[in-house]
Amino acid sequence: MTAQTNRGTTAASETKPAQPDPTAPATVVAVDPAPTVATKTPTDPVPPPQPSAPLAMLALAHRENGNFPAAATANTIAPTSLVQPAPSIAAVSPLGTTQQLAAEQIAAGTVDSLPVQLAKLILRFGFLNAAQQQFNLVGGPDQENLAQLNGAVDEYAMGAAFQQQLLNSMDPTVVMQVAPPHTWYGQDVDGSRILYDNPDTVYRFMGVNKTSTYVITGRFANLTDGVRENTNFSLLTGLQGNTAQNISGRDLVVNPDGTFTITVSAAPGAPGENHIQLTSDSTLIATRNTLSDWADQEAMTLSIQRVSGPPNSLFSQLGGFALPVIGPLVANTPLLTTLVSLIPPLADPPPLLRGLVTAGIMLLGIQREAQYMAVATTDPTTGERMQPNVLKNPTRNAEFLATQLQSAGYFQLADDQALVLTINPGDATYFVVPVTNDWTITDNYWDQQTSLNNVQAKAIDGVYTIVISPTDPGVGNWVSTGGLNQGTISIRFQDLPLDPAHLPTVQSQVVPLSQLAGVLPPGTIYVTPAERAAQLAARKAGFDNRFAPYPQ
DSSP, X not given: OOOOOOBTOBOOOSSOOOOOOTTSOOEEEOOSSSOEEEOOOTTSXXXXXXXXXXXXXXXXXXXHTXXXXXOOOSOOOXXXXXXXXXXXXXXXXXXXXXXXXXXXXXXXXXXXXXXXXXXXXXXXXXXXXXXXXXXXXXXXXXXXXXXXXXXXXXXXXXXXXXXXXHTOTTSOOOEEESOOOEEETTEEEOOXXXXXXXTTEEEEEEEOOTTOEEEEEEEXXXXXXXXXXXXXXXXXXXXXXXXXXXXETTTSOOOTTSEEEEEEESSOOOTTOOEEEOOTTEEEEEEEEEOSOTTTOOOOEEEEEEEESSOOOHHHHTTGGGSTTHHHHHHHOHHHHHHHTTSOOOSSOOHHHHHHHHHHHHHTHHHHHXXXXXXXXXXXXXXXXXXXXXXXXXXXXXXXXXXXXEEEEEEEXXXXXXXXXXXXXXXXXXXXXXXXXXXXXXXXXXXXXOEEETTTSOOBTTBEEEEEESSOOSBTTEEEOTTOSEEEEEEEEEOOOSSOSSOOEEEEXXXXXXXXXXXXXXXXXXXXXXXXXXXXHHHHHHHHHTTTTSOO
């Protein structure tokens, strides 16, 4: 009997088989000179005796595409139900790992807990209060944005439920979050998007702490398609996630077959080595894999192992190393590290306990959301509130990746108005113009053209003219607001030289749609309704590649 599925639940029989516990303590294997902690890796999982439905479906998908030896089974997937990716794209997405599916199941149970539900009420009030202040020049958030507030709070909670798991840095995993809602391997997963998520970027995170040593391994499917150059590994500190160190894809030492290894420890790295040096307040390593060509680029494979350090503990399982003051103190004091290691982790933490930790992480979101709203509404040089529909030349912003330049603002448009952007990317090899709501998250960008990057858009003499409007103007370079009359925009420029000779520039103006043709450059490409439909169909097919073999 198959159960009705909801977001974050699993389609399975009423009697569910035993499932692996991703929070169980790691097995310590004696090696010389230090103990090695054997952890689960996405690319080489150890299957449980009785896999849960999603994990069994994952194995089935791999077998059908030649990754595992085929086994006789009655549960086949009809070929017509699968994504047919481009020839250069893997038939099974590298994102659908056993670790990912397990984390999604745990997060779904966590967000239903009472502490998280109570934290949502507080978060909703905090988000609304911040928006009323930040958007005061336009009367606060409008009705369309108010209708999306609960969804934004739900996604923030889902992200916090993932982070709660990641903060156990003694049992590290690779988990994708800041992700859109998706359905695969028999489970529906709620979105976890926050803080100007980029539709082009796959975000994955790994928990780390100073007392341990880790090895990250991965592989780029193609070294000439630009994915490597737009990949970053960032060391984050504390619960706020401030960036302490970053390795860009251009600086990464990669083997000819696309594989790479990054060592992670408190010690400095050797010359020429991919190395991240941990500090006492290190908590996470964030990876950003930016895919500008959805049809032909795919995310890298990624795994992490903890190879030395003290045993897993309840302290680590509850995110103790991420606590201000306490975490760094324990990480810097061997005696305290030994003492907290005496209490082992729980074999199966109840949702209530996970929910308490998640609720604490969520409450930090009130301040963070206000900070990120201010990126769009406040002039960084004067501190004064900016008028809507004004985007200026990009600068570096402390709230974003240090290797990026950003031009941020917010829009207020009638149905018959358009915000026209003129963008010269300069020496940047990548930029993106995404529309986000007042709560700084995207909406349905797979069925709607609510973002365009420099591969998807067309330039005239190296300059891009982008039209942002609620109503389709029939222009190829149209970025839909997704039906919003008010929202935020954060344009990112990436892969710039350290000392660029030509910086990107951004200019903006608002015009009535009736006068749009008069401000567009000669050679502007217009599209028919049929061509727009084809454009959107190609966009959706590219998005589906990320979750192959399951169309969304």
